Amino acid sequence: MMILSSDEKQLLYRIQTSTSDIDAIILVDNPAYNIVANIEGMWADKTFNLTFPVYDYELNAWTDGTLNRPTHSIDVEYAIAFNNQYLHSKRKWYSHSVYVYRIITKALLVRFGIRSRWFNWSPIKYDVKIYSDIVPDVVYFLLLTVMEQRGLSKELSLL
Secondary structure (H helix, E strand, O other): OEEEOOOOEEEEEEEEEEEEOOOOEEEEEEOOOOOOEEEEEEOOOOOOOEEEEEEEEEOEEEEEEEEOOOOOOOOOOHHHHHEEEEEEEEEOOOOOOEEEEEEOOOOOOEEEEEEOOOOOOOOOOOEEEOOOOOOOOHHHHHHHHHHHOOOOHHHHHHO
């Protein structure tokens, strides 16, 4: 999987995923080929709690965050904690978009949704709109990748 710039001409990140007994995601920045985030665990279950490190260039250090799905409901919800920021993602069962909010202020931080495709065999692409830099962008990309591995694009294509 790749993360491209908004004009789709510059490769920003590569995402490597593997699924076995333990699922893994590694996010690599393209210009320097440095690992900037990774996550390991089992998120095939309905509920899960994962810890992930992200390299923060501003702090020049690794910072741990958590990603969990505390309940299983008809709406898809995840909770993210990173660097004393608490975020909540939500997708209504009938919606093509996922929204990430700051829990305290309810401010919208990011929205991502699947693009329309002409054919089912066309590659799946997401439009990601980031409205805040309260956490590094790679945190959102990890969330999207976990959701995709759990079948987000299949769920959205059924709507």
